[in-house]
Amino acid sequence: MIFEPGTPEQAFYLTNKAFELAEKYQIPVFIQSDQYLGESEWTFEKFDLDHLIYNDYRIREKDLEGTEEYKRYKYTETGISPLAIPGEAGKHLVVADSDEHDEEGHIIEDSETRIRMVQKRLLKKLPQIKKEIEAPLLYGDSAPEIVIVGHGSTYGVIKEIVDIYSKDRRIAMLHFSQIYPFPELEKLDYIELLKNANTVISVENNASGQFAKLMRAETSFEFTHQILKYNGRPFTTENLKEEVDAYL
Numbered sequence: 001m002i003f004e005p006g007t008p009e010q011a012f013y014l015t016n017k018a019f020e021l022a023e024k025y026q027i028p029v030f031i032q033s034d035q036y037l038g039e040s041e042w043t044f045e046k047f048d049l050d051h052l053i054y055n056d057y058r059i060r061e062k063d064l065e066g067t068e069e070y071k072r073y074k075y076t077e078t079g080i081s082p083l084a085i086p087g088e089a090g091k092h093l094v095v096a097d098s099d100e101h102d103e104e105g106h107i108i109e110d111s112e113t114r115i116r117m118v119q120k121r122l123l124k125k126l127p128q129i130k131k132e133i134e135a136p137l138l139y140g141d142s143a144p145e146i147v148i149v150g151h152g153s154t155y156g157v158i159k160e161i162v163d164i165y166s167k168d169r170r171i172a173m174l175h176f177s178q179i180y181p182f183p184e185l186e187k188l189d190y191i192e193l194l195k196n197a198n199t200v201i202s203v204e205n206n207a208s209g210q211f212a213k214l215m216r217a218e219t220s221f222e223f224t225h226q227i228l229k230y231n232g233r234p235f236t237t238e239n240l241k242e243e244v245d246a247y248l
Contacts, residue, residue, distance in 0.1 A: 001029040001129065002180035006155025008042050010177050013051065017132075020053045025129055026083060034205070036234040037153040058083050061090030071103040072096055075116065079124025130181045135188035140172030146248065147197045149223070151176040151211050154203050157235045161244055164237075169248075176211070182218035191221055199247055201225040205234060 003018055005011035011033065018029040059082050064070055070092035074081045081103075086094045095105030100117060102108050140162045146169060150158045158173045165171045174190055176183070185191060194200050202212045202223040207230035212223045227243045229235055 001027065001133075001178075002032060003029070003177060004032045004152040004179050005037070005177050006150075006152055006175055007044075008037075009044055009047070010155075011037065012047055014177065016052045020055065021129070021132055023057050024055065025080060025125060027125075027129070032152065034153050036205075058085055058088070060084070060088050061092075064090060064092055067092070069104070070094065072105040073101055073103050073117070073120075075103060075120060077124070078128065079120045079126075080128075126181070130184055133178045133181055133183050135183050136174050136176045136190055138172055138174055138188065138190070138193070140166055141170040142172075143196070144170045144172035144193070145198045146171040147174055147194055147200045148172075148203055148244070149174045149176075149194075149200065149211075149215075150203045151179060152205075154205060154235060157237055157240055158203055160237045161240055164241065165244075165248075179211070179214070182214070191219055194221060199225065201227060201244065201247055203227045203235065203240065205229055 001018070001021060003014045005014050011031070015031060018031055021027070022029045063082075064084065070082070070084055070089055072081060072084070072095055076082075084092065084094050097105050097107055099107045100109075100114050102113050108114070139159055146165070148158050148161060148171070150173065155173075155175050155177075158175065162171050162173045174193070183190070200223055202209060202215075202225070204211055204226070205228075207228060209223075209226050209228055212226055216222050225247050227240065229239075
């Protein structure tokens with residue numbers, strides 16, 4: 001999974017979510033940031049600590065009572081195997097391996113086990129992971145004629161642009177902070193929203209439009225307009241407005 005927060009609040013809560021999902025699904029979760037977000041000064045409300053999530057998904061010796069053999073990579077209906085920690089599993093041996101393995105954790109090379117393990121991850125676990133991804137944030141008009149799409153630290157400057165134009169135009173920002181697996185459409189059909197808009201602009205702080213390429217690969221949607229900045233500096237409201245003006 002990959003998260004890309006756009007504000008300190010998002011960074012705080014997404015970090016908590018990253019640890020939660022990494023433990024729950026036993027997967028790596030990456031948080032992408034940049035120098036601009038990391039070194040900026042912000043004013044915001046206090047963090048709601050009651051909103052934080054912590055669940056301990058590990059099993060202990062008492063959970064293994066009556067179990068003849070602990071299987072670290074056991075086939076389950078959910079695709080999530082029971083996670084025991086060496087030293088906390090009682091008499092049971094915890095075997096883990098980064099190469100392909102069987103249920104017990106021993107390295108294998110046979111095709112049948114390999115296929116079952118891949119299906120366990122892709123067909124059982126991955127669909128659940130996708131449900132954890134939140135829809136992109138829609139800020140502005142709910143039926144916009146102009147949509148500016150951003151991700152990560154472009155949040156603030158795009159929001160300001162939307163505020164400037166919203167006085168006499170139907171405009172909105174679509175901001176992605178949870179970018180992989182790519183958000184599905186059940187929570188927000190953002191593809192339909194983009195198709196219904198007259199002008200759709202992707203704003204990115206890189207030279208090749210990396211997010212636009214990812215979105216095209218995942219959804220088949222292709223941006224007609226892109227604003228890219230790659231001189232080592234973040235967007236400012238002034239220079240982004242000049243770029244947006246050229247498309248309006």
